[in-house]
Amino acid sequence: MIKGFIFDLDGVITDTAELHYDAWKKLADEMGWEFDREVNEKLRGISRMDSIKVIMDHNGVSLNEDTIVELATKKNDIYVNSLDGMTQEDYLPGARELLTHLRSEGFSVALGSASKNANKVLQQLKATHYFDVIGDGNSVSKSKPAPDIFLFASEKLGLRPENCIVFEDAEKGIDAAKAGNFHSVGIGPEERVGHADIRFDTMKEATLFAVKSHFKD
Numbered sequence: 001m002i003k004g005f006i007f008d009l010d011g012v013i014t015d016t017a018e019l020h021y022d023a024w025k026k027l028a029d030e031m032g033w034e035f036d037r038e039v040n041e042k043l044r045g046i047s048r049m050d051s052i053k054v055i056m057d058h059n060g061v062s063l064n065e066d067t068i069v070e071l072a073t074k075k076n077d078i079y080v081n082s083l084d085g086m087t088q089e090d091y092l093p094g095a096r097e098l099l100t101h102l103r104s105e106g107f108s109v110a111l112g113s114a115s116k117n118a119n120k121v122l123q124q125l126k127a128t129h130y131f132d133v134i135g136d137g138n139s140v141s142k143s144k145p146a147p148d149i150f151l152f153a154s155e156k157l158g159l160r161p162e163n164c165i166v167f168e169d170a171e172k173g174i175d176a177a178k179a180g181n182f183h184s185v186g187i188g189p190e191e192r193v194g195h196a197d198i199r200f201d202t203m204k205e206a207t208l209f210a211v212k213s214h215f216k217d
Ligand code: B16
Pocket: 008, 009, 010, 011, 017, 020, 043, 044, 045, 046, 047, 048, 051, 076, 112, 113, 114, 115, 116, 117, 118, 137, 170
């Protein structure tokens, strides 16, 4: 029986990918590194430190750990500043409606994001009240595809993984949900999240009715 819903943030509730892209691009330009949307796509759902390593690998660059942390912090400062412009208008279509519906139906709801800035994003969206539990990049040390963030969320909700549905837009996010024994809803194209239990192109199609009819007991 489904009792809880666990949502990824970027790509499910809102689209911060574009802001992440702009911040990485600014850093890459400063460093003389190549960075484009194809490389950016590989950063979907993975942690900040994993992201900078993907960009460095792409450029055949190796640096000591302190310098890598310094550069990742620089990118984060740019990204966090850009979040100031985010408002309640920045939900992905359908996301706020689903969260509202889940609240009125009495389901338990958690966030399971890789981002260490998730609280700030939720504040900008005025979305914090939709969540009983907030799991973010500070909650666990092993990031997706490890299931840890979703296990953290379900444990805090007091629910077993088999009673929860994870919403994810990233390939590694669906891998993480499966590794933790959660039901999964993929948001995005077949080639990215086709391995989820059920997939929708966008959050607009992922209504409570559509999701519930797939996972009915
Ligand atoms: P931060 P999600 C992820 O968010 C983003 O998709 C990914 O691109 C980013 O690197 C990661 O958060 C870490 O974000 O630098 O803010 O800690 O999809 O897990 O909500």
